[in-house]
Amino acid sequence: MDLDLRKLRYFAAVAEHRHFGRAAEQLFIAQPVLSRQIKAFEQELECALLVRTTRSVELTPAGKQLHEEAQRILGAVDAAVRRVHDAERGAQRLVVAFSPGLRVSAAIRAFTSRHPDVETDVVPAQWWQPDAPLRDGRAQVAYLRQPFDASGLRTIPIGHEPRVACMPATHPLARREKLTTADLDGEKMITATTRPMSSIEEKFELIATGHGIALISMSAARSYSRPDLVHLPVTDAPGAETCLAVATDRPERQLLRDFLEIATATLRRA
Numbered sequence: 622m623d624l625d626l627r628k629l630r631y632f633a634a635v636a637e638h639r640h641f642g643r644a645a646e647q648l649f650i651a652q653p654v655l656s657r658q659i660k661a662f663e664q665e666l667e668c669a670l671l672v673r674t675t676r677s678v679e680l681t682p683a684g685k686q687l688h689e690e691a692q693r694i695l696g697a698v699d700a701a702v703r704r705v706h707d708a709e710r711g712a713q714r715l716v717v718a719f720s721p722g723l724r725v726s727a728a729i730r731a732f733t734s735r736h737p738d739v740e741t742d743v744v745p746a747q748w749w750q751p752d753a754p755l756r757d758g759r760a761q762v763a764y765l766r767q768p769f770d771a772s773g774l775r776t777i778p779i780g781h782e783p784r785v786a787c788m789p790a791t792h793p794l795a796r797r798e799k800l801t802t803a804d805l806d807g808e809k810m811i812t813a814t815t816r817p818m819s820s821i822e823e824k825f826e827l828i829a830t831g832h833g834i835a836l837i838s839m840s841a842a843r844s845y846s847r848p849d850l851v852h853l854p855v856t857d858a859p860g861a862e863t864c865l866a867v868a869t870d871r872p873e874r875q876l877l878r879d880f881l882e883i884a885t886a887t888l889r890r891a
Contacts, residue, residue, distance in 0.1 A: 722841030728884035
């Protein structure tokens with residue numbers, strides 16, 4: 622079957638808001654129209670995507686999977702349309718993806734100072750599949766935190782950052798100055814394996830509500846600081862390596878090579 626992109630956008634809006642009324646407002650359509658379109662989409666896919674009650678809208682397992690797929694598909698389509706328009710205008714554009722918490726702005730500023738005619742853009746890389754923007758064409762280069770599937774990618778090492786234990790401010794361990802992995806024995810840990818999540822914001826919300834503790838990178842902890850959470854260094858926890866990455870199945874144009882050279886020097890100094 623052919624996937625209806627319009628209905629996919631409708632579904633993505635409902636999945637994001639978990640509410641038909643707010644999704645309809647975002648899409649500038651009437652709520653009954655949106656409801657009919659979603660029902661027709663489920664019939665076309667021959668599976669239920671949403672569980673509707675009088676008070677809430679929740680995703681089924683199939684709906685959760687489609688929501689992840691929709692973000693990549695719609696992002697790739699939007700990127701393709703933008704590239705077509707850039708080609709018509711004769712414009713050059715470089716799109717950089719980045720992992721949550723990693724700051725690539727200094728590298729982009731350094732690159733722009735040498736290439737002022739090149740348009741730049743950024744796209745966030747989701748923490749559970751950071752390499753996706755490179756593989757689906759939304760970005761030409763990415764500043765990422767390992768580990769991730771590096772097959773088909775060329776990576777350039779940048780640095781190393783420690784991981785910290787993120788927990789509610791009311792947790793008994795929160796009064797400590799630092800921890801070891803032994804201190805976390807017996808604690809319920811939140812990982813992508815134990816609890817699939819759609820965003821890093823969801824992870825922090827789960828931690829804050831007492832679902833468990835998570836090991837996260839120092840940069841992510843600093844970027845998403847909130848008063849009800851505490852981040853403590855774990856002295857013997859393995860750190861995370863950071864790197865620049867590009868896809869090897871696409872031509873590495875001079876513009877991209879220039880960015881890699883500039884970004885490598887800039888980010889290693891940071």
